[in-house]
Amino acid sequence: MPTELSRREFSWVLGGPQGGGINASAEIYAKALSHGGLHVFANIEFHSNIMGKHSYYRVTAAPVPVHSHIDEIHMLVALDQESLFGDAPERKHYPSHTGHVHQVARGGGVIYDADLKIDPGRFGRDDINLYPIPFFEVLEEALKEVGKGGQSRKYIVMRNTVALGASIGISGYDEELLFDAIRNEFKGRKAEAAEMNVAAVRAAAAYARSQFKTKPERRLLPVPVESRKDRMLIKGFQAVGIAKLKAGLGMQTYYPISPATDESVYLEQKGPQYQCTVVQCEDEIASINMAIGAAHMGVRAATSTAGPGFALMSEGFGFAAITEAPGPVVFLWQRGGPSTGLPTRTEQADLQFALHPAHGDFPHIVVAPGDIDESFTDSFESFNWADRYQMPVVVLLEKFLASSMFSNDGIDMSKLKIDRGLIHQPVDADGDGYRRHAITADGISPRTIPGMPGGIFSTTSDEHDPEGHITEGIENRIAMMRKRMAKLETAAREIPASSKFTLHGPRQADMTLVAWGATKGAIVDAMSELENDGRSVNFLQIRLMRPFPADAVAAILRNARLTVLIENNYSAQLGALISEQTGIALDHHVLKYDGRPFSRNEIVEGVRSALSEQKKEVMVSHA
């Protein structure tokens, strides 16, 4: 039985060679849909190269909220042959993908370049509509309109825009909304380009309307003007970047790595006007250590990286912990591992690494937000935690979240407050009696800001006494270990439950899904579909990984009738954490580790097959 979302959503894919302007076109299209009052979710897949290989951008839109993509494509727009049929013929072993034609929904449409001269028989489908468009010719036509006839070679990248125009023409959306989106994108000096693109859309839409009488079964119209809402379309890296500025970030350090770089580059662009500095370092070791130096001086500092970079940060991470630096906050954007792995693909396989980032016993916080709003809040709060508990914090995120675009109604910042923790106010300039690492019951020793008279301290990566000087004394070691670790208990007590986990859906249900991170979107969207199977469903989303809310999670899971863990990794890393912390093993695991995010169908079918086949573990991967 279809749900409201599955009946009303529209899934559109633009595929083509990387570097060919796919991103810009798809994002303009997504904005046009958003401005038409639709909810939009858009995600991109691309290879780890700069030019040429197959990439595609998927835009899923609906008049109701949508947070995930589905396997089916209602409208496929292919700029090259590979987007249609994959690269099997050129590959010796496994194809890197099998093209998108087989994903096109019954009654759906395929727009492609007529110049490719593809024999319709090659599609092997008589249940879809084919729309061959002579991209070049239409472009030539449009350029003539704006007085640039005969220059289509020069403007060949505008084939993308022709494709967009065809798409609009065939599916019958409001052209003006697309024009606005284009003009918004090309402003000022680029205004001429805007008009060229508008002309291209107009020509392509007109061509499509005049040539093709059968429309695809599913189309999307803008919602009526009076019920349109101002929404932004925001990507994960933007939400995190803005949250960091809001939190008072003073210094961001980084070394380029996918998929973390976008966030730092965003801060490089927007930071200076907010007095935030960004330093591109020589490597990740320098990045974390520079951030630690800044944090010790009293500035809120962060670094952003992915798995390989985080591996290099290990030593510095422990250093921050033993010296009780107020930070840094490390933003760990997960990609496919191990090693260099799948640089541009997504995974959730760094949870256990984030929990054990360095040698020895030490306190730190790990938080894993599940969507845009949570990414904002958790990024913001992480700086408060770093200051308050004087320890490094990891915000664990995914490539999937970094590069996906989500409709968002605006982030509620009203409850967010800056908390810099305990700062010691010296009574005299000599600072007599001040001890940086004083033993306290809650583990927190007031810090000072270097430069202030009376606050002088020394600290070291070696074990040290309350004054920060090296000692290997037995009693001191025990006291220091206890003091530092006590901070974690203090944090566990003080961090509100709302930051720790969320139980979505009814408190009591026939089936409890358990997951973390940005799989949240697909699960939330899948819940009503799963309920159609006749079972009530709820979803326990875990967010705070350390200190782990063991008692609360155990209580929920003990109470659950049937539990299904869903993770974007091979080894069910959250499952292991839950077992370790609560002694509870979840009934079923639905796992995906092909480097791509879960589609909604994969969630639904994965859960169904785990239950029907009574399997402990199910792997899903719908190509």
Next chain:
Amino acid sequence: MPEAAAAAPKKFALQEYKTEVHVDWCPGCGDFGILSSIQQALFQLQIPPYKVAMISGIGCSGKTPHYIDTYGLHTLHGRALPVATGAKLANNQLTVVAVGGDGDGYGIGAGYFVNSGRRNVDMTYIVFNNGVYGLTKGQASPTLAKGSKTKSMPEASIQEGVNPIALALGAGYTWIGRGYALDVKNLVSLVVQAISHKGTSFLDVFQTCPVYNDLRTKEWYAGEDIGRTRIRKLDADAKWDPIVKDPASIDEIVEKKGLALRASYETGDSLATGVFYSIQLPTYDEQLAMKVPALKDHPLVDLPLYQRDVDPLFAELA
């Protein structure tokens, strides 16, 4: 402020730059001379102790900040420079001095040594160069010459030694000097010049490790075997002029770097010390202040970073 309140600034006593922490270097270690030189230099410059951040790596030399009564971060092996960089950029009103061993700086920290040279943050880096890894008991350090065998090494080294001064010239350090730990008077003057230089100043210091390095001993530097000291002071030559007058002149830069390079390769019985090279170039912190103008007048740590209106950023995404 009323006139009367503007009392003469307090004069800091040398004692105020010293802590009461027990110094646990071996008797006779050259580190004592370096420690004392840094304390005296800070005292001479009258930098308030609370305006100084001493940042060290790991090794015998890494313990230095514990003995100087300023803000001190004793960091990780090889990582003092990035920590110091972060500290200076966070608070450009602090005097930041990084210290470490030659293993720390030219071995595990070689990448940071090179990149700090090209970054030119306004701070000072002092390397305690004893030719060995002291704290791990005397293995060869990157500066030990090929074929050398100290008493702590089972076999002679078969790796070439690095030339730190030459490396620093290539990396782009804007002030490069070398001192000798047991000539404290001269060393104090070099530390004062290094700290006063605007940009990253790099000071290599010949340091004796009587416990593990029996080749480069106090007696050897004094040249007891050849009847005259092996330490040659560059400024003893009245014509020695290491300062680049016109930073825009490639010719002058190449000429001065060439002379410095030649001096850095003097070995055997003559080891050059003093200022090798000096040039005034925009610092990283100054360039940062061009992007964030408020940094010209206030350190980052004092900027009002907590009242930001991010609504315009959201508006861009609508």
